[in-house]
Every structure is written in structure tokens, then in C-alpha cells.
Amino acid sequence: MELDEICKELYVKGCEIKKDEYLKSHTSLRVGGKTPYMFFPKTKRIFIETLILLKEKDIPFKIIGGGTNLIVTDDDLNFVMVSTKYLTGVKEKKLMNGQKLLVDSECGVYLASLSHLVSERGYSGLEFACGIPGTVGGAIYMNAGAYGGEMKDVVIEAEVFDLSDLKIKILRNKELEFSYRKSILQDLPLVLLSSKQILCKDNLNNIKSRIEDFSIKRYSKQPIEMPSAGSTFKRPKPDFYVGTVLESLGLKGYSIGDAQISTKHAGFIINKGNATFGQVKALIDYVKKVIKEKYQVDLKVEPEIWE
Ligand SMILES: Cc1cc2nc3c(=O)[nH]c(=O)nc-3n(C[C@H](O)[C@H](O)[C@H](O)COP(=O)(O)OP(=O)(O)OC[C@H]3O[C@@H](n4cnc5c(N)ncnc54)[C@H](O)[C@@H]3O)c2cc1C
Structure with missing residues (x-):
């Protein structure tokens, strides 16, 4: 069965479908290339049917929720996407x-x-x-x-x-x-x-007071007004705060193209406008190299990288 036929079948069942959709419209970092098809099942039952059909027909796919923890290549993607956008019961x-x-x-x-x-x-x-x-x-x-x-x-x-x-x-x-x-x-x-x-x-x-306290901390310290994929690196050990370490190294604001180590919180890489996947990746690699050289620590990226 061709992908087009699968689309027809899923469309009839009640699945919204978008063709040639750019993932940069669905990721909080605003980076990500084109997927041939993006499926938006309207109910849990149709979600399961979509997964079964794609799996049985051997069509590579990935699931996307809010897209807030993803760093996706700008290249055309060789997999389709299934979004959970409508599964909100x-x-x-x-x-x-x-x-x-x-x-x-x-x-x-x-x-x-x-x-x-x-x-x-x-x-x-x-x-x-x-x-x-x-x-x-x-x-x-x-x-x-x-x-x-x-x-x-x-x-x-x-x-x-x-x-x-x-x-x-x-x-x-x-x-x-x-x-x-x-x-x-x-x-x-x-x-x-x-x-x-x-x-x-x-x-x-x-x-309410705990929520207010957490919200104030988050809004005052994190660059939530800018596109990002959240904290870029996992904490490698309990007392090693990557953002604080990068700040102490003077790396706040360091940029490669439009990918920048946030001036507000060095633990976040932000997209200043038109950052490419290559620029984000180069900045990640640069930070990893600096931290390895200075502290002999191997950083792991927290968001998933799809390339
Ligand atoms: C400004 C900002 C602040 C953030 N702060 C925090 C924070 O304080 N703490 C924290 O932990 N994270 C934080 N994050 C990261 C992110 O928001 C969380 O990890 C969030 O839980 C990711 O959810 P998502 O729906 O966006 O996942 P996505 O980015 O859509 O997907 C992430 C992974 O989950 C998989 N996935 C999604 N849905 C399903 C599903 N139904 N079944 C199986 N796999 C699935 C995807 O396939 C992918 O592999 C922050 C991000 C941003 C941008």
C-alpha cells in the first residue's frame, strides 16, 4: 500500500493530515525540516489505528507532542510524524x-x-x-x-x-x-x-503560593520569551550546574549564527531568529568541547536530536 493510500484510509477514519509539513512550525526551537506527511488523529482509537497501519506497512514514523524537547535537522526527513495534538481528554x-x-x-x-x-x-x-x-x-x-x-x-x-x-x-x-x-x-x-x-x-x-514562587523563578531566570528546546544539557553530576559553569566561563551570549547561549540563562541555547540545525549543533559541540577540556566532563544533550 502506498503512503497516499494510507493517507486516504486514515483521512476517512477522521485523521487530519498535512503534506510536506515543516517541523520548525511544530518545535519550540523553531528548527526542523520537512516531513512527507504529518498525521493528527482526532481520537485515541484513531491514534492507535494510525500507529498500527504505519507499523504494519513498515512506514518509519515518530511521535510528536508539544515539540518542546526536540532539535530536528533542517534536511528533508525520511519519516512521517504522528501528532498527539488532539488527544486532550x-x-x-x-x-x-x-x-x-x-x-x-x-x-x-x-x-x-x-x-x-x-x-x-x-x-x-x-x-x-x-x-x-x-x-x-x-x-x-x-x-x-x-x-x-x-x-x-x-x-x-x-x-x-x-x-x-x-x-x-x-x-x-x-x-x-x-x-x-x-x-x-x-x-x-x-x-x-x-x-x-x-x-x-x-x-x-x-x-497557589508554590505555583507563584515557581513561576516567578522560571520567568525571571529562563529565556521563555525566546525559542528554545529548554535546558540544552543534562546535569552531569548533582552539583554541576551547566548554566552556572558556562556563565563563569564568560560564554553567556556566545553565538554561532543565530544560535546563541542565552544571555538570561546560559543553560539554554536560543534561536535569535533564523538559526539552522547546523548552527545549533555547532554551538552544542563547542560547549561540549570547552567543558571536556576544562573539567574532563562529558556533557549529554537533554533534548532529543533528530538528524
Ligand atoms: C522554555 C522551556 C522550558 C522547559 N523547562 C523544562 C523543565 O523545567 N523540566 C523539564 O523536564 N523539561 C523542561 N523542558 C523540556 C520539555 O518541555 C519537556 O521535556 C516536555 O516534557 C517535553 O514534552 P513534549 O510534549 O514537548 O515532547 P516532544 O518534544 O514533542 O517529544 C519529546 C520526546 O517524547 C516523545 N513523545 C512525545 N509524546 C509521546 C507519546 N505519547 N508516547 C511516546 N513518546 C512520546 C517524542 O517522540 C520525543 O522522542 C522545557 C522546554 C522549554 C522549551
Whole structure:
């Protein structure tokens, strides 16, 4: 079956499809080349059908949530994309006389929206995520975290689609093998469909003040007004803050073309306008080289690089 025929079949089932779509329109760094097709399934069922069809027909594909943790080549891509944009269902259930709240969210729900939703209801646990851009799917994939919290602390189970046997499975928290910016989704061909988070009742004013505190810290320190893919490097050891080290080396503002080490927070590479993938990559390699020479430390990039 040709890709065009697959498109027809999925379109009829209710999948929005875009041809020759540039990923730079879908990534927060505003970098990324052209994919032959981008699929936007409207429901979880159509999402699964899309995955099955692509898998069975051996068409290479990748999943995209918010695109906030990706650095993508400018070259034409040899894979199609499946977006979780429309998978935004959320179900809530109070447990233990309202002392706990169970939220079941589809993978395309924005994590910050979920954080605000549960916080406004007076439930604590997702305050750390109030300013993390991106979706629940990307957050579980990365075990996203901030200000002492991470997905590992709130997710009780995840519904995944296993691309190796085309079956839906439920993985408990432990089975998700969360660690620093990592989960089992990075090692196995598993697509997150939805996940359940558990939150605890708390004083609304305390929740609000934590959110305010985290938001002020984020807005004052991070270049959220500029295109970026978040923190560029993983912390190589607990006390090694890459941004602080780069600042001490005088590298704030260092640029290659339009790719720049942010003047606000040296841990972020930003796109000043028309940065290319090559410029971002060259800047990453330069930083890695400097850190290796000065501290004998090997930096690892936090966002995924698709090249
Ligand atoms: C300004 C800024 C600030 C940020 N701050 C933080 C922070 O404080 N803490 C933090 O941890 N991160 C932070 N990030 C990084 C990023 O927002 C998070 O990692 C986020 O969780 C990524 O989600 P996403 O939906 O954008 O994932 P995407 O970028 O779309 O995808 C990332 C990876 O997840 C995979 N993926 C996405 N959805 C699914 C799914 N349903 N099933 C399987 N795989 C999937 C993709 O295939 C890809 O491999 C920041 C980013 C920016 C731009």
C-alpha cells in the first residue's frame, strides 16, 4: 500500500493530515525540516489505528507532542510524524472522601494545563509542572521535572501501545523505570496513550503560593520569551550546574549564527531568529568541547536530536 493510500484510509477514519509539513512550525526551537506527511488523529482509537497501519506497512514514523524537547535537522526527513495534538481528554475521580484526586489524562494534554487544573481544585503534586511546556506524553517519556518534583512522583500507571506486538498494556509506576530525565519509553517501542496521576488535597493558598514562587523563578531566570528546546544539557553530576559553569566561563551570549547561549540563562541555547540545525549543533559541540577540556566532563544533550 502506498503512503497516499494510507493517507486516504486514515483521512476517512477522521485523521487530519498535512503534506510536506515543516517541523520548525511544530518545535519550540523553531528548527526542523520537512516531513512527507504529518498525521493528527482526532481520537485515541484513531491514534492507535494510525500507529498500527504505519507499523504494519513498515512506514518509519515518530511521535510528536508539544515539540518542546526536540532539535530536528533542517534536511528533508525520511519519516512521517504522528501528532498527539488532539488527544486532550482528562477524567477526574475523587478518592478517600476527596482527600485524593485521580486524574486520567490522554497523552496530548499540556502538562502545565493539567497542573493548573488540579491546583485550582485544591490538589497538590503537580505544582512543579506549572511552567513546563509540552504534553503529558513527552513529560513521561522524559520524566520531566523541576523544583524538586518530577513525573515519577505523581504517575501511578500508564496506558501504552506496544509497537512490538501491537497491544495495549498498562505499566505501573515502577515498570516505567523512571530516572533522571528518563523512562522506559526511551528504550522500548512504547507509545504513551494516557496516564493516571494521583494528587493529594492541600490548602489552596499554599498550592497557589508554590505555583507563584515557581513561576516567578522560571520567568525571571529562563529565556521563555525566546525559542528554545529548554535546558540544552543534562546535569552531569548533582552539583554541576551547566548554566552556572558556562556563565563563569564568560560564554553567556556566545553565538554561532543565530544560535546563541542565552544571555538570561546560559543553560539554554536560543534561536535569535533564523538559526539552522547546523548552527545549533555547532554551538552544542563547542560547549561540549570547552567543558571536556576544562573539567574532563562529558556533557549529554537533554533534548532529543533528530538528524
Ligand atoms: C522554555 C522551556 C522550558 C522547559 N523547562 C523544562 C523543565 O523545567 N523540566 C523539564 O523536564 N523539561 C523542561 N523542558 C523540556 C520539555 O518541555 C519537556 O521535556 C516536555 O516534557 C517535553 O514534552 P513534549 O510534549 O514537548 O515532547 P516532544 O518534544 O514533542 O517529544 C519529546 C520526546 O517524547 C516523545 N513523545 C512525545 N509524546 C509521546 C507519546 N505519547 N508516547 C511516546 N513518546 C512520546 C517524542 O517522540 C520525543 O522522542 C522545557 C522546554 C522549554 C522549551
